[in-house]
Amino acid sequence: MGSSTLLLASVVSSLGGLVFGYELGIISGALLQLKAEFRLSCVQQEALVSSLLIGALLASIMGGCLIDYRGRRNSILLSNVLILTGSLLLLIGSYSALVVGRMTVGFAMCISSMSCCIFVSEMVTPDRRGFLVTLYEAGITVGILAAYAMNYLLSDSKRGWKWMFGLAVVPTMIQLVSIWFLPSSTSFESSQRYFSQTERDKMNTVGNKEADDSKVSNNNKKVQYNSMSLFQRKDNMRTRTVLGLALVLFQQFTGQPNVLLYASTIFHSVGFQSNASAVLASVGLGLVKVISTLTSMVFSDRVGRRPLLISGCSVMALGLITIGLLSGHSLMNAERPCNSEDINVNRTDLPHLMVGNWTLFNTPLDESQRLVNNNTQDEDDVIDKVRPKPPNTLVSSPSVTAVNWIIFVCMMAVVSAYSFGFGPMTWLLLTEIFPAAIRGRAFAFTNCFNWAANLLVTFTFLNFIDAIGLSGMFLLYGMTAVAAGVFFYFMLPETKGKTLEEIDKELCFIKFYHSEDCCSIISRRNISPQYQRVHCQVSASG
Known part of the structure; x- marks a missing residue:
């Protein structure tokens, strides 16, 4: 494989992982501002967070046939379009649009994750396959890290959640452009011209059969397996x-x-x-x-x-x-994050540390406001939450x-x-x-x-x-x-x-x-x- 194609394959793999990790991590910071702006209850917060996972689960159910029959590269292109669409929906500014947008992004993320890994693994030689496929996981970790950083930088910005969601468009657009310059992994003959002569000789002995098998997405007659x-x-x-x-x-x-x-x-x-x-x-x-x-x-x-x-x-x-x-x-002890969070948007979305029955963070909060934002809690839980906490509990x-x-x-x-x-x-x-x-x-x-x-x-x-x-x-x-x-x-x-x-x-x-x-x-x-x-x-x- 030529150096330029190897570089592009690396870019596609890493950007796919970066978007995946960014979308997973960005919701923790955005949710703080969203629940204050839209007065979200615990159930609404859980639905918003879960919508991404539900979309990914749906993509797992139906995405396999898309990847096998329409090709790996086409599936990546589709995921890019869906991420752009979902990002636009997130900017509309209504709760229903947020849920649908996150579900669309989750669907696209799952398609992208499967397509990118398979696409890269079928393009490269065995001695580089491990490096380039694990590059996707490296992209995920960098994306999560970038999401943490953006949560911190935009936590004080008015409607900073729009910037948090919207920034995912940048790596998606770069991946969308890059993928056009790569050969389809389902066509070994078309990708052969990107290989150097040395690598071509090394792979010819075993590559022809593997390439023939990989054509199945464009030729149904070559399909040897069904889902069962x-x-x-x-x-x-x-x-x-x-x-x-x-x-x-x-x-x-x-x-x-x-x-x-x-x-x-x-x-x-x-x-x-x-x-x-x-x-x-x-x-x-x-x-x-x-x-x-x-x-x-x-x-x-x-x-x-x-x-x-x-x-x-x-x-x-x-x-x-x-x-x-x-x-x-x-x-240490755990408290349900949805119930324990303050409405203030300048805080990180972190579970409270508790000692016995006393929370360590004694942040003043108007009781009526707490009741509004926790209207799905039991009455006893609410009373316990608003009971004054003694200072300096931790010894x-x-x-x-x-x-x-x-x-x-x-x-x-x-x-x-x-x-x-x-x-x-x-x-x-x-x-x-x-x-x-x-x-x-x-x-x-x-x-x-x-x-x-x-x-x-x-x-x-x-x-x-x-x-x-x-x-x-x-x-x-x-x-x-x-x-x-x-x-x-x-x-x-x-x-x-x-x-x-x-x-x-x-x-x-x-x-x-x-x-x-x-x-x-x-x-x-x-x-x-x-x-x-x-x-x-x-x-x-x-």
């Missing part, structure tokens, strides 16, 4: 589907969305008490994510996917279990402070491990383990479970805390990470340095990567020392 093939034994598709579902479900059930949500409380507990310092701490967390993701970009094609993913699960398990064991000894001992700092370090370790493990490797492996003819639909199917699991984990977090406590919640996440590491050790093949065709052929026959180890563990017996196994051979004449 994902659940059949043909070409070991059932095992591949299980592996894809495991990637997305373990990614969500290790609690990463809630770990990030709760991070701000931990920042407050270790001394980041002011709003500005809490925002800067969040930016620092974003920087850790960016650095860790960039590390995975460098090592995914050198070390391999398996070591990064399994080591990421191990570090996450250690960090989450440590947080679970220590959280009972720290001065932390040196031992408690030390525990909080250990939890803080573990939090950073968990976020870092996710950013070089589950974060980029899930996207990369989903583009590699399925055949080209059904890759779009398979990616969409697994992505549907990804968004559904995200919704489930997010909405049940506080209920689980009520049931098993914060400590039990983090211990559960940690044990899930342990199970994920064990599962991937036995089930996940190494795809580093292999063409998509080679990976496809390997997965057609191999169900367990370490099947001999698995069988050895299962069949192990406790045999008495005075006995030993004797293998007898019986002759045919016998």
Whole structure:
């Protein structure tokens, strides 16, 4: 691939991730101004935030056929148009337009995420595939970081939420222009002219079959699979589907969305008490994510996917279990963000830190205004909220402070491990383990479970805390990470340095990567020392 085309492919991949991350992160700052301007109740706030996820879930259901039959590049173009349309709807200034606009943006984001990863993976040589596909995840982390920065810069601006939403148009337009100069990944012949002679010779031996398979979106006669093939034994598709579902479900059930949500409380507990310092701490967390993701970009094609993913699960398990064991000894508790937020727009959208039943932030607020903005709460909850809080409640001992700092370090370790493990490797492996003819639909199917699991984990977090406590919640996440590491050790093949065709052929026959180890563990017996196994051979004449 020529250097100019490689650069454009990098731009398309990173910009797709940047828009994805920006749209995910920008709502936290915009919501503060929106709920003050539109007098949003808790239900309305939740509906506005959830609309993005609902749109993404809908795209996961129907986006696979679009990607397989209309092509990867056309799908990216469509997502760009939808993001521009959704951004315009967000600027209208009515609540219904906000919900529809965010849902449209969510639909476009999901189509873009699937299309970008598949598009780039099919264009590049095996030695660059890991770098360019994980570049998408790097774009997500940069986008989240940019969203945090814009939330901070525009928090005092009148109707700053319009600028927050509108700025997503800039990277979208750049991606829209860039994609026109790239060949369609569904036409290998047209993309061949962009390859250097050396790379062309290297890929000719294996590239022709892979290219023929990738034409399926333009030629229905070449389609070898239907959607039900994902659940059949043909070409070991059932095992591949299980592996894809495991990637997305373990990614969500290790609690990463809630770990990030709760991070701000931990920042407050270790001394980041002011709003500005809490925002800067969040930016620092974003920087850790960016650095860790960039590390995975460098090592995914050198070390391999398996070591990064399994080591990421191990570090996450250690960090989450440590947080679970220590959280009972720290001065932390959770309060529902919707109910605890002040109407003032100059604050960051961070959960309050509580000690016992007393909130640490004793911000004066007119009681009638609080009742207006929390009209969906029970009467007892409202009375509890408006009851005066004693000042200077927090009296932390040196031992408690030390525990909080250990939890803080573990939090950073968990976020870092996710950013070089589950974060980029899930996207990369989903583009590699399925055949080209059904890759779009398979990616969409697994992505549907990804968004559904995200919704489930997010909405049940506080209920689980009520049931098993914060400590039990983090211990559960940690044990899930342990199970994920064990599962991937036995089930996940190494795809580093292999063409998509080679990976496809390997997965057609191999169900367990370490099947001999698995069988050895299962069949192990406790045999008495005075006995030993004797293998007898019986002759045919016998």
